[in-house]
Amino acid sequence: MIPQFRKGLQIFGAIAVILTVTVTSLTLYWVTDSWPQQSGQILLPQLSDRVEVRRDAYGIPHIYASNSHDLFLAQGYIHAQDRFWQMDFWRHLGAGRLSELFGESQLKTDQFLRTLGWARIAQQEIPTLPNEFLAPLTAYTEGVNAYLQEHHSTDLSLEYGILKVMNPSYKPEPWQPEHTLTWAKVMAWDLGTNLDEEIERAVLLQTYSPEQVNELFPPYSNQAPVILPDWKIAQKDSKLMGNQLGEITSVETEVPMEAIAELLSPSFNSISEQISALASLTGPRGGEIGSNSWVVSGAKTSTGKPLLANDPHLGIQMPSIWYEMGLHCTSKTADCPYDVTGFSFAGMVGIIIGHSDRIAWGCTNVGADTMDLYIEKINPENPNQYEVNGKWVDMEQVTETIQMAGGKTELQTVRYTRHGPLISETYSKLKPLLVPDLTRNNPDIYAIALRWTGLEPARLFTAILQLNQAQNWQDFRKAAQDFDIAAQNLVYADIDGNIGYQMPGKLPIRTKSDGRYPLPGWTDEHEWNGYIPFEQLPFTFNPPSGYIVTANNAVVDESYPYLITKDWDYGFRAQRILELLNTKKTGFDFESFREMQGDNYNLNAQKLVPILLNLPLGDSHLERIRDLLKDWDFQMGEQSSAAALFESFWTQLLTATFHDNFLADFWPNGGQRWMKVMADLVERQESFWWDNVLTPEVENRNLIFQKAFSAAVAELENRLGKNPQGWEWGDLHQATFRNQSLGQSGIAPIEAIFNRGGVAIAGGNAIVNATAWNARKSFEATWIPSMRMILDLSDLNASVAVTSPGQSGHAFHRHYADLIPLWRNLDYHPMVSSRPGVEANTIDTLILLPN
Incomplete structure (x- = not known):
C-alpha cells in the first residue's frame, strides 16, 4: 500500500471502526446482498438465445451458448457477478483514476499513470480492431453493463459500503471496451522488470565502477539451462536479415555513463520511488515474478499422449488475479468456434491460459527488454522543445483532467518526445544544472523519456481470442504473431501428440546498446532499428528431446543474433526441473x-x-545448532528446522555482505539474481564486497559467514525459542492474502474483513515451488504460484488445476477463500471440460434468457 493511500484511509480510521460495527450488525443484508445468483433464471434482453451457466463445488462456471455474442456477453455478466469491485479497481488503476475512488491521496499516483498513458493507448486500439474481434469485446461490455443496470452500491460488492464513508457520491460508471484493453497494459507493465534494473544500475554507477556494477548484475552462465539450446535462425531467414545484424555493444557516446548517472541520479531515484509505489497496487515487480511450465511428449508419459504443466508466479493478492471458467459453444461452427477451459482475468475477454477441445497452452514470462530510458536535452529558452540531431524540436502535449473524490480537479500536461512520455517530471520538476564539462553543448536542463513497446498500439487482445479458436500448431503460431506485448514463453501440446514452443513479442532491434543503461536521446545514434521479425523469433516443434522446459531462463544462447535481454532469470528453477525430468526419463x-x-x-x-x-x-553452541544442516536434503518443507535455519542465515549473509554498500532501496531482496551474485562471490574470498566499510577491520568471506550464522541463530532463538528442534520454516514463511485496495489500508478492522491468512507454507525463492519472499522485509510470501495446472492430452477431463484463494471476490462468500487449503497442500480440483464431465460436477445451474 503506497503511503498516500494509507494516510488517506487512516483519516477515516475512527469512522471505519464504527462502520465495522455497523457492518457486523448488518451482516445478513450488507454481506450477502452482493452474493451472485447462481441458480434459477435471469432475464437479459441483450441476449439473442438461451445461455446456461453451470458451476461446480468450487464456484467455477462453465458457460454454454449457441452463438459467440451471447457467450461473451455471459462471460462479462458472470465476471461482474463475482468480481466487479476488482474490475472497477483495476480499470481505475489502469486509467490513472484512483483519485476518483480514494481522493487526493492518490493524485501523485494518478499523475504518474496518466504520464504513462495506458488508457490513451487502449482507446487508440479500439478503431483498429477488425469486427471479428470488436464484436466479442462489445458483447462482453454489454454483459458487464447488464449486471450494472440491476446492481448498485453494496449490491455490487461489500467494498462499496466502506468506500461510501470516504466517497459518498461515487457510483460506478458503465463498462467500456477500452477498460478491457487497458488491463493488458497493466499486466505488461507488471511483467516488465528491465526498467527497474536499468535505473538501479544507473544509480549504482555513482558509487561503483562499471566492473563492480557488473558483478551485481552478472551475465547468464553458459552452464545454465537454455530453453532452446540448439535453435538457429534458418539460413533463408538469416539472409533476409542483411545488415540488421551486427555485434551489439555497450553504449559508446561522448558523454561518460558515470557522468550521466551522477547528473540524473535524483530523477532516477524519483522514478524508482514511483515504480515501487505503483507496485503496491499492481503487484510487486521483479523478485520471483515469472513462472514454470514444461511439456513432455507422449513417448515419455504413461498414457502415450503429452502432459503439460504450468504455474505462473505473481504477486500474492485477494482475490486472485485468475478467474477459472469454461466457454463453450453448444455447437462449434465457423460463427461460434469456442470450446475452451482455463483461466481468465476478470475484465478480459476469453481464456488467457488453458486448453480448447484440441490444443493446450501455458505461459511463462520471457522478461524481454522492451524498455529504454532516453535522456533528453531540453531547450533552456523553451521547456516544450528538446534536441534532435542539433535542432530544437517541439514536443507533443496532452492535457489530462484528473477528477478527485469530492469534486476537486487537477490539470496535468503530459509531454512527449519521439521516444515517449517524459516520466521524470511527474514528481521532480526539471532543474537547471550547470555541468560545464559534461557534454560539448553544455545543456543545463534535462528530462528522462520512456520508450516501451507497451506504449504503442498492440494486438494482444486479438492474440488471446485467436488462441481460444486455435485447433492445431499452425493456428497456434498464427495467434502468437499478435502476442506483441508482455512477451511470453508459449508452450503447446495437442491431442494428436504434438508438443511445441513459440516465443512471441514485439522486441526492439538495438544496434548500439545492450539495453542495460539509460541512453542519450539527442542524436539518432541509439535509436531502435525496427523489431525482430516474427519468423526469426525462437520456436520448436516436436523437439528430439521429447520435452520443453521454460522457467524464465534464457531462451537461446549467445549465438542468437538479436538481443532479447541481458537480465534473464538465472535458471535455478529450470535447472531443477530438468534434473527431475532427466532422473525419471519416462x-x-x-x-x-x-x-x-x-x-x-x-x-x-x-x-x-x-x-x-x-x-x-569457535562456539560449541553454534556448532551444535549447525548440525541441523549436516544431513539436510535441501528441501524447504514447512516443518523443516534446517530450512528455517538456512533462510535466516541467508538473510543475515546478505545483510552482512551488502547493507553497508547500498541505500535501503537497493538492499538485496534475496531472489535469484542475488543467489547468482553470491555463488560467484564465494569463489573470491578476499573480494571487495566482503569487507564491511563501516567497521575498522577488513572482513573476508569466512568472517562474514561466521558473523551471519551467529546473527541467524540469535534471530531464531529470539523469534522461535531456544530449542532448535522446534524451529519450523512455516513459522517464519507464511502466506497472507491481502485485498489489493482496502485490504492494505493499515486499518485493522477493515483488513480483517477483506484479508485471509497467514498460513504456513513450504517453498521459497528460486525454488520450483516458488513461494518467494523479500529479504529486505520479512519471510512472508510476496510472490506465489498464482495457479497450478496439469493438462492431460490423452483425456482433457483428467486435467487438474488449483488457484488461490478462491473464485469469488465477495468477502465471506463460501468461495472467497475455499481454495487456499488445496493450493497450500499441493492438491488440485478436477478441471473437467466436456459437457458430460461438467454436468457430472454441476452443483448450481443458472439459466440466462432473452426477454
Whole structure:
C-alpha cells in the first residue's frame, strides 16, 4: 500500500471502526446482498438465445451458448457477478483514476499513470480492431453493463459500503471496451522488470565502477539451462536479415555513463520511488515474478499422449488475479468456434491460459527488454522543445483532467518526445544544472523519456481470442504473431501428440546498446532499428528431446543474433526441473508432475551449506545448532528446522555482505539474481564486497559467514525459542492474502474483513515451488504460484488445476477463500471440460434468457 493511500484511509480510521460495527450488525443484508445468483433464471434482453451457466463445488462456471455474442456477453455478466469491485479497481488503476475512488491521496499516483498513458493507448486500439474481434469485446461490455443496470452500491460488492464513508457520491460508471484493453497494459507493465534494473544500475554507477556494477548484475552462465539450446535462425531467414545484424555493444557516446548517472541520479531515484509505489497496487515487480511450465511428449508419459504443466508466479493478492471458467459453444461452427477451459482475468475477454477441445497452452514470462530510458536535452529558452540531431524540436502535449473524490480537479500536461512520455517530471520538476564539462553543448536542463513497446498500439487482445479458436500448431503460431506485448514463453501440446514452443513479442532491434543503461536521446545514434521479425523469433516443434522446459531462463544462447535481454532469470528453477525430468526419463503421469510442481529443493543451499559446514565457528553452541544442516536434503518443507535455519542465515549473509554498500532501496531482496551474485562471490574470498566499510577491520568471506550464522541463530532463538528442534520454516514463511485496495489500508478492522491468512507454507525463492519472499522485509510470501495446472492430452477431463484463494471476490462468500487449503497442500480440483464431465460436477445451474 503506497503511503498516500494509507494516510488517506487512516483519516477515516475512527469512522471505519464504527462502520465495522455497523457492518457486523448488518451482516445478513450488507454481506450477502452482493452474493451472485447462481441458480434459477435471469432475464437479459441483450441476449439473442438461451445461455446456461453451470458451476461446480468450487464456484467455477462453465458457460454454454449457441452463438459467440451471447457467450461473451455471459462471460462479462458472470465476471461482474463475482468480481466487479476488482474490475472497477483495476480499470481505475489502469486509467490513472484512483483519485476518483480514494481522493487526493492518490493524485501523485494518478499523475504518474496518466504520464504513462495506458488508457490513451487502449482507446487508440479500439478503431483498429477488425469486427471479428470488436464484436466479442462489445458483447462482453454489454454483459458487464447488464449486471450494472440491476446492481448498485453494496449490491455490487461489500467494498462499496466502506468506500461510501470516504466517497459518498461515487457510483460506478458503465463498462467500456477500452477498460478491457487497458488491463493488458497493466499486466505488461507488471511483467516488465528491465526498467527497474536499468535505473538501479544507473544509480549504482555513482558509487561503483562499471566492473563492480557488473558483478551485481552478472551475465547468464553458459552452464545454465537454455530453453532452446540448439535453435538457429534458418539460413533463408538469416539472409533476409542483411545488415540488421551486427555485434551489439555497450553504449559508446561522448558523454561518460558515470557522468550521466551522477547528473540524473535524483530523477532516477524519483522514478524508482514511483515504480515501487505503483507496485503496491499492481503487484510487486521483479523478485520471483515469472513462472514454470514444461511439456513432455507422449513417448515419455504413461498414457502415450503429452502432459503439460504450468504455474505462473505473481504477486500474492485477494482475490486472485485468475478467474477459472469454461466457454463453450453448444455447437462449434465457423460463427461460434469456442470450446475452451482455463483461466481468465476478470475484465478480459476469453481464456488467457488453458486448453480448447484440441490444443493446450501455458505461459511463462520471457522478461524481454522492451524498455529504454532516453535522456533528453531540453531547450533552456523553451521547456516544450528538446534536441534532435542539433535542432530544437517541439514536443507533443496532452492535457489530462484528473477528477478527485469530492469534486476537486487537477490539470496535468503530459509531454512527449519521439521516444515517449517524459516520466521524470511527474514528481521532480526539471532543474537547471550547470555541468560545464559534461557534454560539448553544455545543456543545463534535462528530462528522462520512456520508450516501451507497451506504449504503442498492440494486438494482444486479438492474440488471446485467436488462441481460444486455435485447433492445431499452425493456428497456434498464427495467434502468437499478435502476442506483441508482455512477451511470453508459449508452450503447446495437442491431442494428436504434438508438443511445441513459440516465443512471441514485439522486441526492439538495438544496434548500439545492450539495453542495460539509460541512453542519450539527442542524436539518432541509439535509436531502435525496427523489431525482430516474427519468423526469426525462437520456436520448436516436436523437439528430439521429447520435452520443453521454460522457467524464465534464457531462451537461446549467445549465438542468437538479436538481443532479447541481458537480465534473464538465472535458471535455478529450470535447472531443477530438468534434473527431475532427466532422473525419471519416462512414465510421467499426474502424480510425478504434482511432485515436480511441489518440489522444494533449494539450489542456493546446496551451494552455500558445504562452505558453512567447513568453517570453524569457535562456539560449541553454534556448532551444535549447525548440525541441523549436516544431513539436510535441501528441501524447504514447512516443518523443516534446517530450512528455517538456512533462510535466516541467508538473510543475515546478505545483510552482512551488502547493507553497508547500498541505500535501503537497493538492499538485496534475496531472489535469484542475488543467489547468482553470491555463488560467484564465494569463489573470491578476499573480494571487495566482503569487507564491511563501516567497521575498522577488513572482513573476508569466512568472517562474514561466521558473523551471519551467529546473527541467524540469535534471530531464531529470539523469534522461535531456544530449542532448535522446534524451529519450523512455516513459522517464519507464511502466506497472507491481502485485498489489493482496502485490504492494505493499515486499518485493522477493515483488513480483517477483506484479508485471509497467514498460513504456513513450504517453498521459497528460486525454488520450483516458488513461494518467494523479500529479504529486505520479512519471510512472508510476496510472490506465489498464482495457479497450478496439469493438462492431460490423452483425456482433457483428467486435467487438474488449483488457484488461490478462491473464485469469488465477495468477502465471506463460501468461495472467497475455499481454495487456499488445496493450493497450500499441493492438491488440485478436477478441471473437467466436456459437457458430460461438467454436468457430472454441476452443483448450481443458472439459466440466462432473452426477454
